[in-house]
Amino acid sequence: MVQVAIGAGAGFAGDRTDAPGPVVADLAGFSGPRFLMFETLAERTLALSQLERRRDPQRGFNPALERFIGPILGRCLAEQIRIIGNFGAANPRAAAARIAALAREQGLRAPRIAVVEGDDIAATLSVADLAARETGGHILRTAQDIIAANVYLGAGPIAHALDQDADVVVTGRVADSALALGPLMHAFGWRDDDWDRLAAGTLAGHLLECGAQVTGGYFADPPYKPVAGMADIGYPIAEVGADGRMVVTKPAGTGGRVDRLTVIEQILYEIHDPAAYLAPDVVLDLTDVAVEETAPDRVAVQGARGKPAPATLKATVCIDGGVLGEAEISYAGPNAANRAALAAETVLERVRRRVPHLTVRTDAIGIVSVLGSDPGLRADAFAPDATDVRLRFAAQSMKAADVDILLDEVEALYCAGPAGGCGVRRRVTPRLASASCLIERAFVAPSVAFVGDAACA
Amino acid sequence: MRVKTVRLTEIANARAGDKGNRLNIALVCRDPAHYPALAQQVTAERVAQVFAARKPSRVVRYDLPRLAAFNFVLDDVLEGGVNASLGLDGHGKSLSYLLLAAEVEIADGDGA
Numbered sequence: 001m002v003q004v005a006i007g008a009g010a011g012f013a014g015d016r017t018d019a020p021g022p023v024v025a026d027l028a029g030f031s032g033p034r035f036l037m038f039e040t041l042a043e044r045t046l047a048l049s050q051l052e053r054r055r056d057p058q059r060g061f062n063p064a065l066e067r068f069i070g071p072i073l074g075r076c077l078a079e080q081i082r083i084i085g086n087f088g089a090a091n092p093r094a095a096a097a098r099i100a101a102l103a104r105e106q107g108l109r110a111p112r113i114a115v116v117e118g119d120d121i122a123a124t125l126s127v128a129d130l131a132a133r134e135t136g137g138h139i140l141r142t143a144q145d146i147i148a149a150n151v152y153l154g155a156g157p158i159a160h161a162l163d164q165d166a167d168v169v170v171t172g173r174v175a176d177s178a179l180a181l182g183p184l185m186h187a188f189g190w191r192d193d194d195w196d197r198l199a200a201g202t203l204a205g206h207l208l209e210c211g212a213q214v215t216g217g218y219f220a221d222p223p224y225k226p227v228a229g230m231a232d233i234g235y236p237i238a239e240v241g242a243d244g245r246m247v248v249t250k251p252a253g254t255g256g257r258v259d260r261l262t263v264i265e266q267i268l269y270e271i272h273d274p275a276a277y278l279a280p281d282v283v284l285d286l287t288d289v290a291v292e293e294t295a296p297d298r299v300a301v302q303g304a305r306g307k308p309a310p311a312t313l314k315a316t317v318c319i320d321g322g323v324l325g326e327a328e329i330s331y332a333g334p335n336a337a338n339r340a341a342l343a344a345e346t347v348l349e350r351v352r353r354r355v356p357h358l359t360v361r362t363d364a365i366g367i368v369s370v371l372g373s374d375p376g377l378r379a380d381a382f383a384p385d386a387t388d389v390r391l392r393f394a395a396q397s398m399k400a401a402d403v404d405i406l407l408d409e410v411e412a413l414y415c416a417g418p419a420g421g422c423g424v425r426r427r428v429t430p431r432l433a434s435a436s437c438l439i440e441r442a443f444v445a446p447s448v449a450f451v452g453d454a455a456c457a
Numbered sequence: 458m459r460v461k462t463v464r465l466t467e468i469a470n471a472r473a474g475d476k477g478n479r480l481n482i483a484l485v486c487r488d489p490a491h492y493p494a495l496a497q498q499v500t501a502e503r504v505a506q507v508f509a510a511r512k513p514s515r516v517v518r519y520d521l522p523r524l525a526a527f528n529f530v531l532d533d534v535l536e537g538g539v540n541a542s543l544g545l546d547g548h549g550k551s552l553s554y555l556l557l558a559a560e561v562e563i564a565d566g567d568g569a
Contacts, residue, residue: 044540136477218472224487225470261470261485264524268483270474272530274519290523303523321540361543370544370551372510394543433540436477 004187005030006037006180006204007237009085010068011211013040017067019211019235022251024072026237028079033187036076037179038068038085039209046173047318047432049089050148060091061170066102073099074108077167084158084179088170090148092117096170096451110452111168114161118446119173121315122149125443130317133437140317140435147432149317151439154280154309155201156192157446158182166450173316175280177205180238188242195306198282200244203289203304206277207248207266211235214248214266216256229255245302247294258297267291267301276307278314283307312438321431325403326394327410328365330423333387339418340364340389341380346417347393347409354409355402358395365390390423396431403428459565464558469495471553478538480531480549482556489525491563496520496527498561504529507559508552511536529556 009020027034053060065087088095131140150173181201190197220227234254240246277284285305363369407426505516511534519528539547
């Protein structure tokens with residue numbers, strides 16, 4: 001029986017760029033059709049890419065694609081390992097052109113590169129149209145300008161591109177799981193209403209989309225959850241049959257672990273109702289999924305069930321969210337907690353005078369910061385004996401000048417604050433606000449074009 | 458039957474995920490034999506108490522007996538989510554460990 005192997009080369013834009021190498025080496029030894037997927041497009045990343053594209057029309061794709069696929073493009077082309085990635089971000093055509101150039105620079109044959117488009121609906125629907133379709137909030141009601149509005153496309157266009165012999169498929173926003181479901185629909189000819197198969201392919205994509213998160217990454221907690229070889233963790237490969245049953249594994253000789261526990265953590269990652277995980281192509285029901293360890297680092301997964309695809313498609317819409325300002329300062333040695341608390345009081349008093357409406361969060365890193373959520377915390381009350389306290393201040397505003405006042409006040413602690421303050425660091429980052437919308441399918445027209453074709457000049 | 462008190466981290470795994478201001482935490486029994494005890498004790502109400510400081514507007518538990526796992530969904534606990542939170546962990550990634558710090562009772566001598 002034919003099996004299809006799909007490897008994951010990246011689970012996010014900042015992922016290890018040497019991860020695809022061992023995956024490609026393993027896929028090359030696999031007898032059936034084989035694919036390599038890259039998921040590099042977090043919710044915010046696309047809006048940031050859109051801003052980049054506005055500044056430079058040649059940019060707006062994920063520049064990490066060179067580091068991800070540069071080292072493996074030649075071997076993938078030679079071994080017929082076909083690449084699918086959403087690194088196109090806000091500019092899939094520019095990404096495709098960059099990949100074509102990479103192949104030329106490396107003296108490779110010209111790959112057949114497909115571009116999937118149609119996810120960008122910013123020109124199709126007005127701000128008011130989008131606001132009327134917002135779910136779970138109302139931030140678009142008062143929005144002036146949209147930075148990015150993108151629908152999560154399904155697997156159909158990816159399968160269509162592979163049907164037309166694409167070596168590389170570049171997408172913008174698609175459902176992460178579609179990066180695996182597309183190749184499976186192509187390889188097995190699954191119909192777009194074969195719900196249980198589509199559900200299985202969606203589950204395969206869900207297991208692969210976060211890279212090492214299913215092979216022992218983001219898992220280790222010794223002694224309870226030991227993971228060997230974390231510096232060389234192997235990225236996952238799913239071997240999928242025409243019936244939708246699959247085995248999750250990782251390349252030979254790599255670190256990490258694949259077992260019942262690593263797989264289950266990823267099955268439920270970012271899931272809400274396990275009976276109804278909404279994807280563009282199918283509603284995935286996980287309630288009867290079973291996992292079984294069949295050999296070391298091999299886990300069989302089966303039992304995904306599908307229900308008909310949702311009537312609408314989810315879109316993420318991003319608008320300007322102003323800026324986030326953060327500043328930190330340390331106090332150490334005897335009485336450090338008291339001095340830190342005095343520093344916090346001093347900053348807050350001065351900020352209240354200068355920008356009364358600004359909400360400031362204060363953290364004492366190492367004492368109360370990550371799990372705590374009290375803006376007015378007192379480091380001295382939580383840990384009076386602390387001898388190494390790092391204070392952190394944060395505020396957000398549509399006006400950069402407001403948060404600058406906070407950061408200036410923290411810096412001014414150097415000369416005018418309590419004794420021994422040190423190590424001020426300050427940073428301002430642009431913020432985006434995002435909304436979810438449900439878009440009728442009639443407004444969305446996915447398309448596939450090939451580099452070099454007239455339609456993709 | 459003798460029982461002993463353990464922190465969840467000694468017998469279970471957890472992973473947090475976010476969507477906007479909504480958090481999910483998967484709680485997985487390392488030994489499926491602990492599933493009934495956790496099903497009885499780690500209720501949605503109990504988890505709402507653990508997260509009381511974050512004022513969840515709603516907590517739902519979904520049961521996955523075949524996986525010896527639970528999925529908790531907590532609404533409005535991420536200070537607005539990654540695009541709005543002023544905290545260091547806007548995604549709520551670390552909140553799995555807030556749950557794992559909770560204590561449960563299991564049968565003594567029961568492979569913790």
